[in-house]
Amino acid sequence: MTKITLLPQTPKRRLSWNDPGVRSIIYQVLVLGIVGLGVWYLVSNTLHNLAVRNISTGFGFLHREAGFAIGESVIDYTPADTYGKAIWVGILNTLRVSVVGIIAATLFGTILGIARLSKNWLVARVASAYIEVMRNIPLLLQLFFWYAIITEIMPGPRDALNPVPGVFLSNRGLKLPSLHGDALDWILGGIALAIVVIVLIAHWARKRQEATGQIFPLVRTGVVLLLALPAVAWLISGATLTVELPELKGFNFVGGLNLSPEFAALLAGLVIYTSAFVAEVVRSGIESVNQGQWEAAGAIGLSRPRVLRLVILPQALRVIIPPMTSQYLNLTKNSSLAVAIGYPDIVSVVNTTLNQTGQAIEGILIIMAAYLTVSLSISVFMNWYNKRIALVER
Structure with a gap:
C-alpha cells in the first residue's frame, strides 16, 4: 500500500489590524500617499503662481542664443552659441577642476597621511600642523586667500616667475608649454x-x-x-x-597652455583643503592594520617602504576607500564655490542664464541634476572598487 504524506497547509493570512504585517503595509501606503499629496501641492501651486505672473516654463530656452561670453572653456564657445552649449561648457569646467583636484588631493593627502606616521619627529609634527590648520579654515576663505595671492601679490607678465624653462607664473595665471x-x-x-x-x-x-x-x-x-x-x-x-612655448607679447603671454588665476586659485584651494581630510583617512587606514603585520614583514627582510607598499596599504585600502569616497564627493560639490572667485563652473553659467531668461526653477533643476549625476557616478565607481578589494570568505 502506498503511503500518502500530506503537506501542512499554510494558514491563510487574515486582514486584521492586530497583524503587524498588515499594519506595516497600511502605514507605508499612508506615508506614500501623504508624500505624493505634498509633491502634487507644491508642483501645482508653483505652476499656478508662474501662470499668474506670466512666467514661461519649460526648457525651450536652451535652444536660444546665449549672448554672453565665458572666460575659459574646454570646448570652443562663442556668445552666438545656445544656452544649452553654454551650460555644457560649465559642466565640463566643473568636471575638469573636479577630476584634477581628486587626483592631486589623493596623491598629496596620501603623502601627508604617511608623513604624519613618520618616525622622524620633525616630519610628523609638520604634517600634523598642516592637517590641523587646513582642516579648520573654511574653504571659502582659502579660495579668497589663494585668489588674492595670485592676482595681487604675483608679479605682472613682464616680471613673471620662471621656475622652469617654458613655465611662467604671474598675476595672469600659469602659462605652460x-x-x-x-x-x-x-x-x-x-x-x-x-x-x-x-x-x-x-x-x-x-x-x-x-x-x-x-x-x-x-x-x-x-x-x-x-x-x-x-x-x-x-x-x-x-x-x-x-x-x-608661451611667449611674452605686449602686456601678456600668447601661445602655450593657459591656466587662469580663477582656475589656479580654485584648484589650489580644493586640493589643499581636501588633502588634509584625505591625510587623516589614510592615517586611520594604516593604523587600523595590526602592528604584527609590520613586524612579520620586517622579519622576512622587507624594508619599511616595501612593507608599507606591499603589505600595509593593500590591507588598509579596505578601511580607506569608504571615507575616501565621501571626500571625493565633497570636493566635487565644494567646487560650486567657484562662483565666489569668478571661475565659470556650472553654477556660475546657470546663474547668468537664469538672470537673462528668468527660468530660475529650470536652472536650479539643471544644477541639481548635474551634481547628482556626477556624484552618483563617483559613488558607483568607488563602491565597485571597494567591492573588488573586499575580503571574500571561503
Missing part, C-alpha cells in the same frame, strides 16, 4: 592603449601572485608602457608634433 599637431591623436591613443594593457597585466599579476606568491613589478612596467607606447605610436604615425 602645449603640444600641437596631427600626432597628438596618436599619442593619446597610445596612452589609452597603455592603460588597457596595464589593467590586463595587473589582473594577470594578481592571479599569478595568488598562485605562486611571486610579485610582478607592476609599477615599473606601467611607467615604461605609459612612456613607450605613446612614443611608438608617434613614430609609427609619422605625423608632426610641435611644442608651443
